[in-house]
Amino acid sequence: MKNVINQVYWDRMSETYLYGTAFKKNAKNEVTFKNKLMPSGKTLISWSSIANYQVAKEVPSLPLLLNGQEYLLKISAKIKPENSAIFGIHFFDIQGNEIDKVIFTDLEQKFKYPPRAVKYTIEIISGGVEEINFKKIQISPLDLEEEVFNDFYPHPIYLNKNSQKEGLILLDDSKRARIIAPFKIKSYVGANLTIGYLSWQNKQHGLELLKDYINEHKDKELVIFSSSADIDESLANSNTLNCTVVYSKAFVDEGYHNLQETYLSKNYREPDQVRMVKEAINYFKE
Structure with a gap:
C-alpha cells in the first residue's frame, strides 16, 4: 500500500471572509488572517471536494477520499486566542443532503468517510478568533507514524x-x-x-x-x-x-x-x- 498524505492550503480567496480582514499570503501559501471584529459563528474559509468548473473555473480544493476509509486530519496553524477556531468536516450524499459531520477544536482529528458520501467540505468557523497563522491541512490514511508528517x-x-x-x-x-x-x-x-x-x-x-x-x-x-x-x-x-x-x-x-x-x-x-x-x-x- 502506498501512503499518501494530501496537503491542502488556504489558496481560495473566493471562499475567505474578507470584511474587516487583514490578510497576507506568501509564496509558500502560508497565510496570516487577522480580524478582531469578526462575529462568532462566521466562516473564515471553506474548502470542497467538488467544484463546478464551468461556473468557478476552479478545480476541487480537497482530495478525493475512499468510502468507508478512516483518515487523520492534521492542521498546521497557530490560533489566537487559543482554541477560538471551530473546525467542521461535512459529508454529503448524491442528492446534496448532509448525511454526517464532525465538529472539533483540536488541530488533529480522526474521521471515517461515510459509505454513501460523494462530497465533503472542510470549514473554519470563528469562535472568537482574532488571528490565525495558517500553513496547511494534511489528510492521510489512519495509523501512519507521527514522524511522517x-x-x-x-x-x-x-x-x-x-x-x-x-x-x-x-x-x-x-x-x-x-x-x-x-x-x-x-x-x-x-x-x-x-x-x-x-x-x-x-x-x-x-x-x-x-x-x-x-x-x-x-x-x-x-x-x-x-x-x-x-x-x-x-x-x-x-x-x-x-x-x-x-x-x-x-x-x-x-x-x-x-x-x-x-x-x-x-x-x-x-x-x-x-x-x-x-x-x-x-x-x-x-
Whole structure:
C-alpha cells in the first residue's frame, strides 16, 4: 500500500471572509488572517471536494477520499486566542443532503468517510478568533507514524549492518501530496539507504532540517543525493558538515518531473523515485 498524505492550503480567496480582514499570503501559501471584529459563528474559509468548473473555473480544493476509509486530519496553524477556531468536516450524499459531520477544536482529528458520501467540505468557523497563522491541512490514511508528517521525514529502505556507508536520497514533496512508495530492494547494496522527504513549504531550509540527522550519522560515511535545483540551493553550505553531497545535475535523470500541482494521479512520481534509488545503488557500486 502506498501512503499518501494530501496537503491542502488556504489558496481560495473566493471562499475567505474578507470584511474587516487583514490578510497576507506568501509564496509558500502560508497565510496570516487577522480580524478582531469578526462575529462568532462566521466562516473564515471553506474548502470542497467538488467544484463546478464551468461556473468557478476552479478545480476541487480537497482530495478525493475512499468510502468507508478512516483518515487523520492534521492542521498546521497557530490560533489566537487559543482554541477560538471551530473546525467542521461535512459529508454529503448524491442528492446534496448532509448525511454526517464532525465538529472539533483540536488541530488533529480522526474521521471515517461515510459509505454513501460523494462530497465533503472542510470549514473554519470563528469562535472568537482574532488571528490565525495558517500553513496547511494534511489528510492521510489512519495509523501512519507521527514522524511522517514532519517537514523532514527519513524513511529507511535498505539496511546493511556491516556497512559504514549511508546514502540519503532527498525528495521534495509535490505541492499537493507526500507520496511514500514501498520499496523492496532484494539485491545487495554496499550502504544503508534512506529516502528523505522534504516538505514543499520548507524545502528551501533543507540543510537546517537535516542537521540533526547528519549529526546522528557523524560516525558514518554519509552521502546526500539531491533531486532538485531547490534542494541543491538549500545544501549550498553543506561543505561545513561532515558529509558528501551529490547535486541533482549529477544524480537526476533529465526526464524527472516534479508534479507540483497534483494531489494524486497514475503518473505521480513513483518511476522517478525508483530511478533515483537505482542511481544511488549504482553510486555505491563504483
